[in-house]
Structure formats: C-alpha cells, structure tokens
Amino acid sequence: MELKATNGKVTREQDKVIKEFHAPIERLNEEWFYHYNMYHKMHGHNVKVHEYSPNHIVMDYVEGRQLGDCVNDMASMRYHSKEFLENRSDVKRKFHSLVACYHTIIGSFYEYSSSQDTGFWHNDPSETNLIYDGTSLMLVDPEEFHVHEFVDMVAINPSPDWLFYFNRLARRVYAYDCKENDRPYLGMV
DSSP: OEEOOSSEEEEEETTEEEEEESSOOTTOSHHHHHHHHHHHHHTOOBOOEEEEETTEEEEEOOOSEEHHHHHHHHHHSOTTSHHHHHHHHHHHHHHHHHHHHHHHHHHHHHHHHHTSSSEEEESOOOTTSEEEOSSOEEEOOGGGEEEESSOOTTTTSOOHHHHHHHHHHHHHHHHHHHHHTTOOOOSOO
C-alpha cells in the first residue's frame, strides 16, 4: 500500500512503513540515530525507527488520524448546530487535549536537549506530521528530526494554518458560552 510523501516513495508492509527518499539525506547518520532513539526512550513522541540510511527509513506504522483532519472536523462544526450542542464538552476536552499534547511535544525537544550537549528537534511539527490516536500525538517523518548545537525555535513554531483552526474553534466555543450564559463576548467570531 503506497502512502503520501513529498520527499520520496512511502509504502506500508503490515505494521512497518518504508520510506525511500528521492535524494539522500546525509544528516541521517549514527549521531542522528543515537539522539533519535534516546529521545524516543525519554519521551516516546516519535515513531520507532528500525532501520535507516541516507536513502531510506523503515519505521512502525502509526494508527490514527493526522492532526489537521482532527482540527478541521472540530473547527467545521457550527457552534449552534445540534452536533456541537450535543458534543460540546467532548469537543472542548478534545481541543484542550490536542493543544496540551502539542505543547508537551514542543517542550520535550527542549527537555531532551537540556539533558544532552546538543539540540534535537523535529523541523516540521505541522498538522500533517502529527498523528492523533485518540489520546496522544505522535510525530512521524523521522527524517525531519535535526541534530544541531541549539534547538531551532523558528522551525518548531506551529504553522499558521492549523493554529488558525485551533483559534477559530476556541473563539466559537467561547462566543457560544457567552451567548448561552448571558455574558459579554470580548472578541470576534
């Protein structure tokens, strides 16, 4: 089964994913693999890699949905719809859980790096590289992890697209709560 990828060919074979790159990624070396495995042991937010080279990676298949799809589902609910009204508490809990998971992952880059003599982080923690399994988020695209002297704060900032959806959902829920509880709303929906 072939999966989507921008930088190579990705196939799934049972519980493993094989990613073959269009061009070699030279940073995939012993130092990278050492930090990748150490980060996995300390935090577990990254998919398990079984084999690597500059030309390919073999990793576990991660069951779940992309973060972007989860956020889009929540953000597309109309705050006055029957679906939203019946599931409002669940939507708010899921929303807060996703945001907390994301920030836990970002914090874990700094926590790991502070225990080492180097920076280690995922260069693209976007909505397509985070898989939600119903309780937690998992970073995929292992080749996007970087080893450098410091964590690159610009690289790990969330993309405006999915941050926009989080904010849109939060504003809708807040506006609805204000309307329902006869409180003033201090913002735009």
